[in-house]
Amino acid sequence: MHKPVILIFSVCSLFSYSKSLQADPLSSHAIENILIKGRQIDLLGHSSSASEGIIGNAEILDRPLLRTGEILEFIPGMVVTQHSGSGKSNQYFLRGFNLDHGTDFSNFVDGMPVNMRSHGHGQGYTDLNFIIPEIISQIDYQKGTYLANSGDFSAAGTARFGLQNTTPNEISFTLGENAYQRVLAKGSLNTAQGNLLLASELQGYDGPWQDISEDTRKVNLLSRYSQRLENGQFALTVMAYDNSWNAADQVPQRAINDGLIDRFGSLDTTLGGESSRYSVSGSWLNDNWQANAYIIRSELDLWSNFTYFLSDPLNGDQFEQTDSRTIYGGEISRNWHQHVGSMAAEYVVGVQTRIDDIAEVGLYNTQARQRRNTVREDAVLQRSIGLFNQNTFTLTEQWLLHIGARYDVMRARVESNEEVNSGKSSEGIVSFKGGLSYQMSHNWQSYFNVGQGFHSNDARGTTATRVPQTDEAVEPVDFLVRSNGAELGIRYFDSVTFNASAALWYLDMDSELLYVGDAGTNEPSRASRRYGLEIAAYYWLNNRWSIDTELALTRSRFTEEATDEGEYIDGSLPMVFSMGLIYKADDVWQTSLRLRHFGKRTLDSFNEQRSASSTVLNGNLKYNLSKWRVSIDLLNILNSKASDIEYFYASRLNNEAAEGIEDRHIHPMEPRTLRISATYAF
Template sequence: MWTSILLLGALSAAPVDAPVASPVPEETAPPSPPSEATPPEQPSPEPRAFSTLVRAQAARPPPVAAGDFQIEVGQLADVPRGSATDLLLLAPGVMLANHGGEGHAETVFLRGFDAGEGKDVEFRLNGVPLNEVSHAHGHGYADTYFIIPELVDALRVTEGPYDPAQGDFGVAGTVEYQLALKRRGLMVSGSYGSFASRRLALVWGPQEASEATFVGLLLREGHGFGPNRAYANASIMAQGEIRLGAEARLRLFGASYGGRYASAGVIRETDQVAGRLGCGADEDEQFFCLYDPNQGGAGQRHLGSVELMTRLKNGGRLIQQGFVVLRQTRSRENFTGFLEDVPPEGESQRGDNTEQFYTGTTVGLRGRYTPGVTWWGQPQPLELGYLGRFDEVRTRSRRLRDRGGAPYLTRFDNQVRVTNLGAYMSAKAQPRSWLSLRGGVRLDSFLFAVEDENRPSEDRQGSRLPTESIEAYGLTLSPRVTAEARLTPRLAWLTSVGLGARSSDAAALSDSEFAPFARVTSTETGLSYAARSEALTVEARSSLFATRVSRDFVFDEEAGRNQPVGASQRLGAFAQARVVLHERLDIQASVAWARASLPAAGASPWKLFEGPVLPYIPQLLGRLDASVRGEVTLAGERLGWNVALGHSSIGPKPLPLDRFSEPIFLFDAAVRGRWRAVELGLTVENLLDASWREAEFNYVSNFRGPDAPASLLATRHFSAGAPRTVRGTLTVYLDFEEDRP
């Protein structure tokens, strides 16, 4: 809901690929001849409403593939979004779902992958990796809820493993959040809305500092849109940039976050239709009801980064970064009720509520070096990079009693140490004026040391210690290349091939395993079009892709986490277009199709249409974002206005046992107006108040009670999506540069 709030960074960001202009100097009068008379006083410039600052910036590198998007948020920040994670919807083929609650990481669907909460998508924040290895909720868990949306200036979304700089978890792609605050000054924004939701944001950038220096604070809390959905969290982010002479800059970044949330979990469709849930007879009360109130979670994150950027005398550049992340989470979920427990003889089932606990420390170094090589009188774009990352984590899953919540069974309990060392080289060649070749190779090594603390105390040979050590090591080489043919000055054809890797979950390792990773092979071909003028920018892309993964995972309701299913394959396509009329209109639309399946037994890997379809992955996705800004003059005062619309279309998702979910159509809208330093906004999410299911499953469960016989018939379960949600916002701008006289 942050887009109805004055988005300081977004309002000052240039639209995507807008022509870069130098700042226009203020008009000044010609010098007056010497005179003792006092010169006439110049009138103060009138404050601007809903303006977009255009500042000089470095040219962006060319895309590494047709699916490589450098997305400047720009005016599309006006479209209602609940968190920074929702910005991912600006990339084609992305769907988000959340069955856990306000504060639980979003499940990401991208490029035909059910990427879970991060197992198939590499997440980075200003270069700092966010994926958490061997997380109890799922390997690669990445929670971006702590990112303050007002500080997000741009995203780079690379779909597919085509950039040599992409590392672990970059199977479906890589997402990097890039932070900046272009408009300087202080913004204070407060909002209140449906279900007692409250939000307070403060963002400050000192006038004399660059856009890389800022401080942001965000506080959120609310009752949620139904029982057991309350939440509260706080986040702070700060960054400072220091110049060390004329050729070096030091950037310091830190963030802290803490929050908790309650979750309603899933309910059986048959119970909801029959009105058997204990929340009242009303249809809406049944739809938003729950079984187990002991569901929810909490988390903390503390992150620090030091980055040194140096420009070398030969024209090269060296960037070095060190980072540390401290993380702790605990979540409780119940997907099956009273089905899995095998109680002691004579006792009732104790319930299937699962507690997942994770605590970890990540430290690392990363860097890249551009040597400034010149061949035949021409500079050659060559880049060398490296990554060293060490994780030490405790990951544990336990069953909790239905009454009292005490743990009664440990499912796994591991102490894990992981070292990931990686290096890459990328280069570009242009054998013809119309043909460019870009690519390189990446080398990664993974070393796992696991202490399994949940082994039996005795086996067939007698008593033993309930611990066991496991070690695994692997080395993988991943070449990646893209050919770009310039068909016309505005139209290019890009074809890419790449290999990637995803490290293994510690829970799935065997001792002395030599290859603790999954291999991904992907290819893509597509067209890219761009036309730019001083006032108008038009961009369009389309692509066809195919991907194969040697070891994949699918969500398992009984385990409450992703479980291995063997090899998988994808075939898909997307099309996207964006039109920007600078400072007035910004429209982006996309449509994507993908089919994910398991390969048929004995079939050729090229027969991508054979084999059973993987469940839960939508095959057809559509997205529209639009924002219109304008100004009116009333009683001599300039008033800025804005109207924004967002729309998501989600096709039926395949479910287990040849079932399909219902399609989803959602609309969000926002309006706002600004007078001088004060702005009022109103956002409405789910504008048409559609009754929809954010997550939907099909499996066997027993929520009737601990002594009730369990049915072996699979039925639909779902997590309800939010109804119409309205929020009003008051924002005050203080000490803004262009509001000054």
């Protein structure tokens, strides 16, 4: 029904383009060399909302990180935790969402999507371990879904990671407690035509666990060639990532209380995983065109056990999840400018396409990583195409109007080991976006935004008619799930002293249904509503000291009633607070402290079970001397005994009742950890 609307919308823009060929072009998309140092960049008159921003390489290097995935915590209100081994995707929380491993927050690296559709472990699975933080040029983030170039998985927001074209020549060695070892080598070579960047990262880690050695063995390789080409900038990037690890998953609180295991102990010592990702991506852009294409090869084998002996008292409940796929895709967009009377206009029209060729996505019952039987095994071919149009109108010197629309269609073919669950499915969805901003003065700008978004459900759920093993009848689910959001915000910027933003927002979702990779089934849910307040402030006391504070408050509820269910959304996060202090002295001494408070979360729909809050303080000290730099990271300075994650569900230990016991299951925050790095520039 909506196809003609978006087609007319795009045709009108193309007609405007034909009229603008004779107009003087504006140059907002010109290729520039911009140094972004922390949040000290003026977005007034350029941003479309109060909750978007740009994070520069300098700020990324300023902050100590326990895990690679924590680079997303540069986004105000985002929390990144872990409930398993270091090689597995992190748990993400933002705007009242337990995003699990990435269901409603989309991520891109060099134009390549990171979220995995119809994945073996969970819809939207987002593993950032293949990123080398030192090679990131900047992170562009948008919370909410108010721009038309954001599609699948973007209800809570989007982050786009850019990679450097050149980098300082350095080799770095890091040693830390629990056998932490990291070697990073990176550098650039200037050729007659362009630049060649090479980087490699080797990392090992045993972890603080009592009963296992994590034995993480991670390898990252990157090669990137860039040059000016046909009045534009071209880049070709090759990335390779391989990792293996043992995992200490979450454990029941009663096992700790009864002295069966230590807080850092394990009930199943044969858990872990193996993961790899190989990609080739290319991009080209100039003042008017942007294009990228990619091919990704990704594999995952993951062994987990969350309920121990609840389903199988004899062999245990360990299971293996596999995912082996090749992803092809790309994007091309065209932008142009024109003047309509005294009003300036910018138009962007583009198309995005993606194919997930999933050779195997499987779930198997295992014991000590040996397969006992197959729960479900599928091959999936999933394709999508998205057309988008984003228009910006400068109504006056103070008023900006943003209008956008996109149309997405998704198709899938599922070939299951159980024929009744095989089939084809498809669905299309139209999303409209809009925003209005008013620059009140040189330092102040206000915003109002509305937008529709969506996330895709696992393709296997759209064709399934029977539950694996139980043979219970089920109804196929919708392929695409609608979200509707709005935001009222304000931003202040002073290039010398102060930078702040605040936003009131809300988000409605038609359903929170997820495909549960742990069981091979769909988990039905209800429509929901979230709303909240976010504040971020950055203050430069002088040219040496800076301080920042970020606060996010959220209320999350189901809006549909259900028998024997409450209104609270499991895992929703009501409050996040963080604060940072950075000191720099003439580029010789530098120190930083980072405090993050993770509020209590509801663990069941009646809010009868709530997690404990957690607070962690991390610190960093750097000394630069000629070609050498020494860095000391002290993580969890206060040695907090809090948990990284908490869940509430039933599990069964040996000799317990057959129905198991409902209990809290925790993964402890890692204890105080010291890491020392030495970097040599050559």
